[in-house]
Amino acid sequence: MIKKTNNHFYDNFEFNSVSAEIKYKNRDDFALIFSKKPCNAAAVFTKNLVKASPLKVSSANIKNKIRAVLVNSGNANAATGTQGMENALKLNQVLSEKLNIPSGSILQCSTGVIGIQLPVEKMINSLPALVEGKNPDKADFFSKAIMTTDTFNKISTYEFSHDNINYRVTGIAKGAGMIAPDMATLLAFILTDFPVSPDKMDTIFRAAADSTLNAITVDGDTSTNDTAILLSPENDSYFIDDNDLSLFREALTAVMSDLAYMLIKDAEGATKCVKISCINAKSENDARLCSRAIAQSMLVKTAIFGEDPNWGRIACAAGYSGADFNPDNISISFNNIVLLDKGSPLGHNIIEAEKVIKNSEYTITIDLNEGNFNWTFLTSDLSYDYVKINAEYTT
Amino acid sequence: MIKKTNNHFYDNFEFNSVSAEIKYKNRDDFALIFSKKPCNAAAVFTKNLVKASPLKVSSANIKNKIRAVLVNSGNANAATGTQGMENALKLNQVLSEKLNIPSGSILQCSTGVIGIQLPVEKMINSLPALVEGKNPDKADFFSKAIMTTDTFNKISTYEFSHDNINYRVTGIAKGAGMIAPDMATLLAFILTDFPVSPDKMDTIFRAAADSTLNAITVDGDTSTNDTAILLSPENDSYFIDDNDLSLFREALTAVMSDLAYMLIKDAEGATKCVKISCINAKSENDARLCSRAIAQSMLVKTAIFGEDPNWGRIACAAGYSGADFNPDNISISFNNIVLLDKGSPLGHNIIEAEKVIKNSEYTITIDLNEGNFNWTFLTSDLSYDYVKINAEYTT
Numbered sequence: 001m002i003k004k005t006n007n008h009f010y011d012n013f014e015f016n017s018v019s020a021e022i023k024y025k026n027r028d029d030f031a032l033i034f035s036k037k038p039c040n041a042a043a044v045f046t047k048n049l050v051k052a053s054p055l056k057v058s059s060a061n062i063k064n065k066i067r068a069v070l071v072n073s074g075n076a077n078a079a080t081g082t083q084g085m086e087n088a089l090k091l092n093q094v095l096s097e098k099l100n101i102p103s104g105s106i107l108q109c110s111t112g113v114i115g116i117q118l119p120v121e122k123m124i125n126s127l128p129a130l131v132e133g134k135n136p137d138k139a140d141f142f143s144k145a146i147m148t149t150d151t152f153n154k155i156s157t158y159e160f161s162h163d164n165i166n167y168r169v170t171g172i173a174k175g176a177g178m179i180a181p182d183m184a185t186l187l188a189f190i191l192t193d194f195p196v197s198p199d200k201m202d203t204i205f206r207a208a209a210d211s212t213l214n215a216i217t218v219d220g221d222t223s224t225n226d227t228a229i230l231l232s233p234e235n236d237s238y239f240i241d242d243n244d245l246s247l248f249r250e251a252l253t254a255v256m257s258d259l260a261y262m263l264i265k266d267a268e269g270a271t272k273c274v275k276i277s278c279i280n281a282k283s284e285n286d287a288r289l290c291s292r293a294i295a296q297s298m299l300v301k302t303a304i305f306g307e308d309p310n311w312g313r314i315a316c317a318a319g320y321s322g323a324d325f326n327p328d329n330i331s332i333s334f335n336n337i338v339l340l341d342k343g344s345p346l347g348h349n350i351i352e353a354e355k356v357i358k359n360s361e362y363t364i365t366i367d368l369n370e371g372n373f374n375w376t377f378l379t380s381d382l383s384y385d386y387v388k389i390n391a392e393y394t395t
Numbered sequence: 396m397i398k399k400t401n402n403h404f405y406d407n408f409e410f411n412s413v414s415a416e417i418k419y420k421n422r423d424d425f426a427l428i429f430s431k432k433p434c435n436a437a438a439v440f441t442k443n444l445v446k447a448s449p450l451k452v453s454s455a456n457i458k459n460k461i462r463a464v465l466v467n468s469g470n471a472n473a474a475t476g477t478q479g480m481e482n483a484l485k486l487n488q489v490l491s492e493k494l495n496i497p498s499g500s501i502l503q504c505s506t507g508v509i510g511i512q513l514p515v516e517k518m519i520n521s522l523p524a525l526v527e528g529k530n531p532d533k534a535d536f537f538s539k540a541i542m543t544t545d546t547f548n549k550i551s552t553y554e555f556s557h558d559n560i561n562y563r564v565t566g567i568a569k570g571a572g573m574i575a576p577d578m579a580t581l582l583a584f585i586l587t588d589f590p591v592s593p594d595k596m597d598t599i600f601r602a603a604a605d606s607t608l609n610a611i612t613v614d615g616d617t618s619t620n621d622t623a624i625l626l627s628p629e630n631d632s633y634f635i636d637d638n639d640l641s642l643f644r645e646a647l648t649a650v651m652s653d654l655a656y657m658l659i660k661d662a663e664g665a666t667k668c669v670k671i672s673c674i675n676a677k678s679e680n681d682a683r684l685c686s687r688a689i690a691q692s693m694l695v696k697t698a699i700f701g702e703d704p705n706w707g708r709i710a711c712a713a714g715y716s717g718a719d720f721n722p723d724n725i726s727i728s729f730n731n732i733v734l735l736d737k738g739s740p741l742g743h744n745i746i747e748a749e750k751v752i753k754n755s756e757y758t759i760t761i762d763l764n765e766g767n768f769n770w771t772f773l774t775s776d777l778s779y780d781y782v783k784i785n786a787e788y789t790t
Contacts, residue, residue: 114707306786312509391701
């Protein structure tokens with residue numbers, strides 16, 4: 001059995017954050033995770049062709065044993081050309097000296113505005129304080145320093161017991177805008193003391209990401225900096241059997257689900273957090289295409305904001321999603337209120353559906369009546385504040 | 396040479412509109428095009444799986460000789476099940492009797508809210524007046540009656556001379572929201588007196604639609620009712636050679652370009668009309684994918700609204716578009732102001748770019764420096780009013 005806990009403390013992992021005034025004043029924007037032991041690591045990176053320099057560094061190092069993750073907010077160090085890469089490598093080198101660890105054992109993440117060079121001197125000057133103050137108690141500080149337009153920090157820990165030993169999985173993320181399938185400006189750091197087999201880490205991590213961080217959408221824009229990282233310290237022996245891994249899988253998925261939920265709750269301008277569940281599709285891919293198209297539709301998202309149970313827009317988005325189904329057989333409901341029943345509108349249920357859609361959280365289910373594959377996306381609404389945040393600020 | 400004209404008058408085509416109070420009060424919402432001669436026809440329909448009943452009727456009849464097009468606004472007659480189809484067929488039958496033409500010679504289009512049954516009795520009661528008042532002078536009335544959230548009616552005519560005979564092409568369209576590649580809630584009716592070969596009509600029409608009506612985007616939502624129709628009266632002989640067809644092609648493309656431009660100018664909530672031009676791509680498909688992803692990006696569209704020359708969001712959208720290119724070689728400019736030059740940001744040009752982006756119309760060019768294929772999309776911005784229109788009204 002897995003259990004949620006507020007205890008984010010590990011003997012092995014240390015955290016810190018400082019203000020390097022990269023973009024913000026009066027808040028921390030430069031953060032570190034340090035691992036006393038070398039870690040096995042897995043990562044999911046953006047599929048965007050335009051990749052930020054720190055992401056290229058992380059991607060090159062991910063197969064190594066990892067000792068540290070260096071993160072900054074306020075500047076993405078993306079589309080910054082040769083100088084951007086030089087800046088990333090410079091930070092890597094100085095940190096490696098300060099911590100006395102191989103430069104190849106450092107992962108780097110940046111998030112913020114694209115196309116502006118990092119204030120690399122200020123950052124280098126801040127590195128000694130960042131390294132000196134590291135402490136196992138400071139996961140919260142780390143989680144706050146990596147925020148951009150996030151309104152709250154995102155951290156979740158689950159614990160479980162296996163062979164009478166207690167283990168934990170902790171996830172820390174930042175999001176807010178540019179959240180789309182295949183990641184987004186989403187940084188997520190998952191730490192565990194469970195000795196998961198290095199051979200299985202990547203597969204397990206990708207599967208967990210698929211149904212959590214890759215099943216949420218705010219604006220459909222996939223960013224240049226998306227990175228999710230899983231770290232687990234080296235051990236003398238590892239769990240490799242599916243039976244031994246099942247609670248770890250469960251805890252990992254629960255942590256990443258929590259992060260996904262918090263990311264949508266805190267989506268830019270969001271007033272609603274809605275589950276879009278496509279059920280009884282012919283294939284998992286159909287279910288995913290269908291729920292994703294509905295979750296991304298600007299017309300559906302504005303209707304959710306306007307508290308209008310406009311199931312026509314939902315049917316329309318399903319229709320262009322690429323999923324294969326017979327439109328005369330589909331059903332659409334808001335929680336348990338059915339508005340379209342196998343192709344026939346149930347107009348008398350509209351008043352009940354209007355009550356459901358006034359909630360800040362509910363589920364829209366589209367039943368394709370074709371097979372037995374399901375997929376769920378989490379989505380936010382499209383509000384005036386989304387426009388305001390993205391029109392008025394360079395992010 | 397082709398020439399724009401305000402003369403939309405044809406001997407062959409008659410128009411009318413009446414108020415059937417389908418949804419709106421105090422305005423016409425039911426409209427007719429009548430052709431004295433049977434017409435050869437071509438059409439482009441939505442690719443949405445969820446197709447409105449009138450669209451199914453039109454799609455079944457498009458290969459016949461066409462005499463009439465019946466259009467209503469205020470109700471899409473989509474996702475209305477068996478009764479929706481019965482209503483469409485009932486209107487078809489009554490109109491066919493009133494006009495004394497085969498029921499198979501009638502095309503039908505509806506636009507408006509999805510999932511509500513047509514007030515078919517009111518519409519049938521309005522048909523006599525609709526038929527009786529038809530007149531070659533009433534193209535403007537027709538163009539106004541088909542509007543939904545459009546703020547102005549859209550009509551364009553070009554004329555040209557071939558073998559010393561004058562011909563014309565006239566286009567009438569409605570749009571406003573749900574405008575996306577592969578059509579949208581877009582109805583477009585193109586009429587001509589040019590005897591284009593029936594064998595070539597379809598190909599010529601699709602090619603013209605591809606670079607005009609299919610190269611605009613407002614919200615990326617492809618509707619259930621999209622239809623573009625080309626009508627040309629039967630003749631004793633037809634032009635079939637490319638030389639004979641070239642001015643017709645040119646006029647057709649000019650008319651449909653005008654309609655596309657007007658559709659974006661009148662996009663829901665739009666304050667800007669921006670050309671997104673991807674140049675020097677490896678293939679036409681790459682150029683199209685790239686310009687389309689930028690044109691559809693909510694982050695790009697809010698930046699356009701906020702008058703922020705945020706080229707980072709443009710590079711980012713290009714990166715996830717699926718187009719193949721080397722991010723270190725791309726250039727991005729606002730009109731002639733270059734902000735990214737083969738991967739290097741030109742920060743000193745920002746002030747000039749900020750001037751460009753204050754205009755209501757301008758061009759964003761992304762040069763992939765890979766090959767010699769180009770594609771251009773027209774897009775609008777994402778404003779508070781887009782959210783307002785789509786959150787507050789059931790459309």
